[in-house]
Amino acid sequence: MTQNSAESGASLRSARWFRKNDLPGFIHRSTLAMDGWTRDDLMQRPVVGILNTWSDLNPCNLSLRTLAVKVREGVLAAGGIPLEVPLMSISENLIKPTSFPFRNLLAMEAEETIRSYPLDAVVLLSGCDKTQPALLMGAASANVPVIVLNSGPATPRSMSGGELATANGVWKFVDQMRAGALPDKAFETFERNVMGSPGHCAEMGTASSMSIVTEALGLALSRSSLVPSTDARRGQLARQVGQRAVELALAGGPTPKDILDDHAFDNAISLLCAIGGSTNVIIHLLALAGRVGVPLQLGRFDEIARRVPLIANVQPAGEHLTERLMMAGGVPALFKELSPLLHLDARTVEGRTIGEIADAAEITDDEIIRPRHRPVRPGESLIVVKGSLAPDGAVIKAAAADPALFQHKGRAVVFEDVQSLADRIDDPALGIDENSILVLRNVGPRGAAMPEWGMLPIPRRLMARGIRDMVRISDARMSGTAYGTAVLHVSPEAAAGGPLALVRTGDMIELDVAGRRLDLLVDEEEMQRRRAAWAARDEVHVRGYRKLYNSHVEQAHKGCDFDFLRGANPGNLPEGLFDGWVGGW
Numbered sequence: 001m002t003q004n005s006a007e008s009g010a011s012l013r014s015a016r017w018f019r020k021n022d023l024p025g026f027i028h029r030s031t032l033a034m035d036g037w038t039r040d041d042l043m044q045r046p047v048v049g050i051l052n053t054w055s056d057l058n059p060c061n062l063s064l065r066t067l068a069v070k071v072r073e074g075v076l077a078a079g080g081i082p083l084e085v086p087l088m089s090i091s092e093n094l095i096k097p098t099s100f101p102f103r104n105l106l107a108m109e110a111e112e113t114i115r116s117y118p119l120d121a122v123v124l125l126s127g128c129d130k131t132q133p134a135l136l137m138g139a140a141s142a143n144v145p146v147i148v149l150n151s152g153p154a155t156p157r158s159m160s161g162g163e164l165a166t167a168n169g170v171w172k173f174v175d176q177m178r179a180g181a182l183p184d185k186a187f188e189t190f191e192r193n194v195m196g197s198p199g200h201c202a203e204m205g206t207a208s209s210m211s212i213v214t215e216a217l218g219l220a221l222s223r224s225s226l227v228p229s230t231d232a233r234r235g236q237l238a239r240q241v242g243q244r245a246v247e248l249a250l251a252g253g254p255t256p257k258d259i260l261d262d263h264a265f266d267n268a269i270s271l272l273c274a275i276g277g278s279t280n281v282i283i284h285l286l287a288l289a290g291r292v293g294v295p296l297q298l299g300r301f302d303e304i305a306r307r308v309p310l311i312a313n314v315q316p317a318g319e320h321l322t323e324r325l326m327m328a329g330g331v332p333a334l335f336k337e338l339s340p341l342l343h344l345d346a347r348t349v350e351g352r353t354i355g356e357i358a359d360a361a362e363i364t365d366d367e368i369i370r371p372r373h374r375p376v377r378p379g380e381s382l383i384v385v386k387g388s389l390a391p392d393g394a395v396i397k398a399a400a401a402d403p404a405l406f407q408h409k410g411r412a413v414v415f416e417d418v419q420s421l422a423d424r425i426d427d428p429a430l431g432i433d434e435n436s437i438l439v440l441r442n443v444g445p446r447g448a449a450m451p452e453w454g455m456l457p458i459p460r461r462l463m464a465r466g467i468r469d470m471v472r473i474s475d476a477r478m479s480g481t482a483y484g485t486a487v488l489h490v491s492p493e494a495a496a497g498g499p500l501a502l503v504r505t506g507d508m509i510e511l512d513v514a515g516r517r518l519d520l521l522v523d524e525e526e527m528q529r530r531r532a533a534w535a536a537r538d539e540v541h542v543r544g545y546r547k548l549y550n551s552h553v554e555q556a557h558k559g560c561d562f563d564f565l566r567g568a569n570p571g572n573l574p575e576g577l578f579d580g581w582v583g584g585w
């Protein structure tokens with residue numbers, strides 16, 4: 001520990017716990033003596049919390065256990081005290097009924113952990129879909145200096161010496177299975193290969209999208225988001241992250257609120273559009289903006305999508321996996337190509353601006369990172385529609401949809417909930433044809449905690465005829481690896497009494513992507529009659545977290561955060577108020 005760093009640490013947050021010669025100071029220091037830290041350590045060194053969402057239940061985050069060791073080494077090398085803190089882990093594929101409601105729970109846990117403990121800076125270790133936004137949201141509210149390191153993408157195996165098994169392939173297998181066209185044993189082979197290594201999904205699903213967006217927000221080291229989970233460079237990054245965390249602790253910033261301004265969100269949305277990223281990120285960015293008081297609206301995504309082309313040739317919108325994107329120059333190279341469209345003055349936790357990072361970047365493969373004038377697909381990656389069926393908006397992942405359906409009028413076939421969908425989707429009596437519009441409701445934030453059910457299955461007999469896409473509308477989300485003309489996140493949701501609750505089978509619905517409209521073609525008089533007759537479903541969650549969730553979750557166009565978690569927060573305990581308070585003695 002140098003004299004300088006010890007001096008600059010005089011105003012450390014942790015000093016309020018450790019640098020006082022009184023009873024609380026004695027208790028706080030002697031408590032951490034059990035961890036092996038001396039009085040001198042605690043009186044001189046900054047404390048870095050390593051918030052870790054490692055879990056055996058969450059193999060996407062499995063590498064975080066070893067990465068945390070490397071982060072510790074980096075913190076120690078820079079003169080800090082590393083304290084690792086296990087937090088709840090949310091495993092996308094295992095947790096029931098859906099991972100989504102637990103994002104807010106983990107966000108609360110992260111916020112209160114940071115705020116209530118003597119941490120001068122925090123490293124956030126996350127990976128699988130919900131762990132990333134949850135930690136960001138919690139850290140943004142706590143507003144202690146923070147730096148993010150994710151587990152990194154997995155490395156898929158080849159199934160046959162050629163084709164790689166990826167999560168994206170699941171949906172194609174499911175389609176083939178429903179069409180009765182899946183070769184024997186193919187699914188079993190796929191199952192054996194699809195999870196080739198620990199790490200998060202390796203295509204542009206929600207996890208990779210969130211990682212890239214986090215780097216674009218300025219909260220992660222540049223080039224850190226796409227290094228594969230098993231790549232030695234991720235360990236090197238972890239050490240750098242630990243060292244940088246100590247510097248942030250000693251400098252007292254920048255804090256999340258210093259970085260997360262409207263420019264940072266614009267840049268993040270631009271990257272999201274350029275990579276054809278997951279629609280789930282829209283919800284997470286809206287929630288994060290709400291935490292720091294940035295008035296981000298759903299319409300801003302549409303505005304930016306109109307000017308930022310899809311230039312990253314990565315599945316599901318393109319051909320390759322994220323490792324190729326890293327090799328082509330990664331996020332800094334995307335910054336370079338998108339420079340005229342970005343706010344280059346935006347700050348980052350590594351100290352450089354986005355413009356400085358872009359200047360130093362190189363694009364090494366223009367088939368993977370295309371020039372803006374030669375995009376992977378023409379048109380917008382994301383589209384926001386509004387109209388009588390979605391007064392507060394709905395989203396379409398245009399990069400993964402069929403443009404032939406962008407102007408479409410069809411007869412609605414309504415499924416009341418997911419059980420009714422499962423029971424009836426193949427019922428010929430419903431008269432579903434390729435022009436029908438499938439509607440699933442009561443799967444929004446309050447209705448069913450917004451699962452990824454928005455890619456409704458196409459009826460088997462249509463699949464057998466080669467129909468691969470139809471207009472599907474719901475208040476659900478969709479997996480970042482899924483595809484199809486799915487109108488998602490309809491807001492207000494059916495369970496909140498939105499117009500989606502009033503649609504009946506046989507009604508006509510019009511989707512007009514060019515006009516950004518989604519309309520239910522039913523006259524207002526009839527809608528009033530239906531509205532008067534509508535009653536909310538009985539609340540099934542009468543206790544516990546799900547009761548809290550359903551009582552306070554906001555609608556999709558606001559990010560599905562809890563209403564009481566929005567807005568600026570002082571971030572720290574009020575100076576002095578509790579400093580003399582000693583619990584447990």
Ligand code: FES
Nearest residue numbers: 060128200201207
């Ligand atoms: Fe965890 Fe995809 S299932 S990142």
